[in-house]
Amino acid sequence: MTKPMDGVCAIKEEFIIQRPVKNTTEDDTNNKRKLTDNNDEDNDLDSKKVKTNEGQEQNKSKNKKRGQNKARPKTYKDNKENKPCPSIVCVEAPENSNPCQYNNCKYIHNALDYIKSKPKDLGETCYLFETRGKCPRGIACRFGTSHITPDGYNMVNLEKWKQWKDDTKNTIQPALQTALQKRKYDFSLSEKLIKHLDRKKKPNENNKETQQSNEESKEVPTENNEESNDAPVDKPDEKIHKSGVVTDEDLIKLLPREKKIIDWRDKLYLSPLTTVGNLPFRRICKEYGVDITCGEMALCESLLKGMKQEWALVKRHETEDLFGAQICGTNVYTITKVAQMLQENTELDFIDLNLGCPIDLIYKKGGGSGMMHRLNALEASVRCASKVLSIPFTVKMRTGVYEGKKITHTIVPKMSEWGASLVTVHGRSREARYIKSSDWEYIETCAQAAAPCPVYGNGDILSYQDYIDRRTVAPTVQGVMIGRGALIKPWIFTEIKEQRIWDISSKERFEILKKYTNYGLEHWGSDMQGVENTRRFLLEWLSFLYRYVPVGLLERPPQKINERPPLYFGRDDLETLMASGNCSDWIKISEMLLGPVPDGFNFLPKHKANSY
Numbered sequence: 086m087t088k089p090m091d092g093v094c095a096i097k098e099e100f101i102i103q104r105p106v107k108n109t110t111e112d113d114t115n116n117k118r119k120l121t122d123n124n125d126e127d128n129d130l131d132s133k134k135v136k137t138n139e140g141q142e143q144n145k146s147k148n149k150k151r152g153q154n155k156a157r158p159k160t161y162k163d164n165k166e167n168k169p170c171p172s173i174v175c176v177e178a179p180e181n182s183n184p185c186q187y188n189n190c191k192y193i194h195n196a197l198d199y200i201k202s203k204p205k206d207l208g209e210t211c212y213l214f215e216t217r218g219k220c221p222r223g224i225a226c227r228f229g230t231s232h233i234t235p236d237g238y239n240m241v242n243l244e245k246w247k248q249w250k251d252d253t254k255n256t257i258q259p260a261l262q263t264a265l266q267k268r269k270y271d272f273s274l275s276e277k278l279i280k281h282l283d284r285k286k287k288p289n290e291n292n293k294e295t296q297q298s299n300e301e302s303k304e305v306p307t308e309n310n311e312e313s314n315d316a317p318v319d320k321p322d323e324k325i326h327k328s329g330v331v332t333d334e335d336l337i338k339l340l341p342r343e344k345k346i347i348d349w350r351d352k353l354y355l356s357p358l359t360t361v362g363n364l365p366f367r368r369i370c371k372e373y374g375v376d377i378t379c380g381e382m383a384l385c386e387s388l389l390k391g392m393k394q395e396w397a398l399v400k401r402h403e404t405e406d407l408f409g410a411q412i413c414g415t416n417v418y419t420i421t422k423v424a425q426m427l428q429e430n431t432e433l434d435f436i437d438l439n440l441g442c443p444i445d446l447i448y449k450k451g452g453g454s455g456m457m458h459r460l461n462a463l464e465a466s467v468r469c470a471s472k473v474l475s476i477p478f479t480v481k482m483r484t485g486v487y488e489g490k491k492i493t494h495t496i497v498p499k500m501s502e503w504g505a506s507l508v509t510v511h512g513r514s515r516e517a518r519y520i521k522s523s524d525w526e527y528i529e530t531c532a533q534a535a536a537p538c539p540v541y542g543n544g545d546i547l548s549y550q551d552y553i554d555r556r557t558v559a560p561t562v563q564g565v566m567i568g569r570g571a572l573i574k575p576w577i578f579t580e581i582k583e584q585r586i587w588d589i590s591s592k593e594r595f596e597i598l599k600k601y602t603n604y605g606l607e608h609w610g611s612d613m614q615g616v617e618n619t620r621r622f623l624l625e626w627l628s629f630l631y632r633y634v635p636v637g638l639l640e641r642p643p644q645k646i647n648e649r650p651p652l653y654f655g656r657d658d659l660e661t662l663m664a665s666g667n668c669s670d671w672i673k674i675s676e677m678l679l680g681p682v683p684d685g686f687n688f689l690p691k692h693k694a695n696s697y
């Protein structure tokens with residue numbers, strides 16, 4: 086308020102581009118983007134539904150007008166005729182070759198032919214070969230010069246390869262995937278538990294809550310009701326009633342004996358971030374000191390179907406020493422089953438339930454922020470999931486659904502009794518999206534109401550100063566979660582821990598991108614498709630990174646998340662380039678790291694300029 090111009094980030098005079106150069110169209114598009122788009126999460130998740138609801142009807146509905154990104158072209162698509170058959174990709178010597186098993190295989194089968202037809206390598210050294218001693222993409226690697234022999238074999242550095250240990254956990258095993266696809270997974274523990282807790286509820290208590298929940302659900306503009314929402318995956322009720330009477334003793338025998346406890350106090354927590362909060366990005370944040378990391382939101386229904394893409398979201402890098410998966414579901418059955426299944430098949434420190442997701446499709450089915458109005462379903466889910474787990478079960482909420490009606494403070498007092506280990510409150514309603522500031526006074530109200538359940542605050546932290554200010558306003562919160570602040574400047578965790586402002590150079594920032602690219606090639610692969618996936622995720626990240634304004638240019642550091650700078654020059658060309666909000670400049674940066682984009686390359690950022 087005391088600022089000369091609200092919402093404007095003051096830059097030192099000498100760096101301001103006084104008059105937009107004649108090429109104004111560029112700047113215009115740039116500004117338009119900034120002014121019209123205010124939400125990132127939505128865009129991401131809208132495209133997610135396309136992926137996860139294949140073959141279902143929902144997309145035909147009125148939702149069509151939202152999610153302009155549905156028509157996003159794929160950045161790159163490989164075609165089979167140009168690709169080597171998997172049978173020739175990783176052959177180390179003639180004696181290891183295995184002929185292709187398929188009659189009509191369309192891929193290339195002669196290694197030398199493939200190598201001849203392959204585009205020029207993007208670099209001379211392969212990060213994977215260097216670090217592991219063997220590149221799993223073999224002759225298809227776009228950096229393969231150093232590990233492809235003249236006869237078309239994939240070289241191995243045995244010494245390095247023997248020492249290398251897989252550093253990524255929680256990959257779905259084929260047997261589990263098959264069991265899930267065939268619906269053969271044993272969920273009897275979850276089913277018994279749900280039935281047991283349901284029976285234990287006193288009838289009058291049950292009625293009262295149903296009534297309350299129904300009253301509230303009237304406010305949700307949806308077809309939503311407790312019954313119809315349950316169990317899109319199967320019909321749990323039928324199964325459950327078959328499993329007979331469950332006694333307390335039966336259950337006690339089955340349940341985890343001791344609950345692992347996490348000391349949540351004063352930790353820095355990186356938000357779950359759909360698309361951009363991928364494993365390579367989280368590795369970068371770990372290096373800058375974040376304590377807690379969380380996977381991108383995964384949909385329960387898709388996990389239960391064994392969908393590989395969804396399971397990829399719970400993968401964990403070995404450097405993530407306090408790591409959780411975030412799940413989003415619409416009912417106690419899917420949520421409890423997913424909790425059981427993740428516990429039995431992955432290494433996680435906690436599981437977080439998403440109660441904040443704003444996108445229509447999930448909300449209308451009663452999931453994400455929609456569940457804040459379905460207290461019955463919420464209580465059952467938190468009770469059962471936390472009971473089935475030996476690791477903590479946590480929830481992440483907004484202030485409520487509507488801007489004028491904050492309800493979180495009325496829900497959190499029950500969380501501790503229901504079994505939640507932590508509640509994170511993002512201080513905005515579903516309605517507010519990113520337009521208003523996160524309400525930290527309200528977060529404090531929630532933190533007090535939730536005691537003894539610890540509460541984390543979330544929203545708008547972009548500097549150590551922000552961190553201190555928010556913790557002063559909300560002294561009862563035990564720690565903070567940071568989302569966009571980490572995307573804009575992943576070194577924010579170092580700044581907070583070292584209590585300083587870091588005037589990081591453009592060169593150092595570029596080194597971060599280099600590292601990310603290497604981690605990306607490791608994660609998505611170093612062949613054509615892997616390189617282009619890495620590029621796509623890099624570009625998505627760049628659509629946040631350009632918003633960083635270098636400290637040395639600011640009139641009054643630190644930068645605030647809701648302030649926009651005028652057009653400015655950096656202190657060197659790289660700094661200027663990195664400040665550009667133009668997609669074509671992000672592509673240029675990607676080409677400095679991953680070589681030229683392939684013919685027909687297309688990129689439309691998911692979140693465009695988002696969320697000022």
Ligand SMILES: Cc1cc2nc3c(=O)[nH]c(=O)nc-3n(C[C@H](O)[C@H](O)[C@H](O)COP(=O)(O)O)c2cc1C
Nearest residue numbers: 125126356357358359382511544545546567568569
């Ligand atoms: C690109 C993007 C993706 C997000 N994806 C998720 C998600 O998968 N799960 C979730 O609970 N919140 C998600 N959020 C919300 C953030 O976790 C966080 O609550 C919100 O951005 C406010 O914090 P901030 O001001 O520090 O960014 C997302 C936000 C952004 C910007």
Ligand SMILES: [Zn+2]
Nearest residue numbers: 170185190192
């Ligand atoms: Zn083949």
Ligand SMILES: [Zn+2]
Nearest residue numbers: 211220226228
């Ligand atoms: Zn390689």
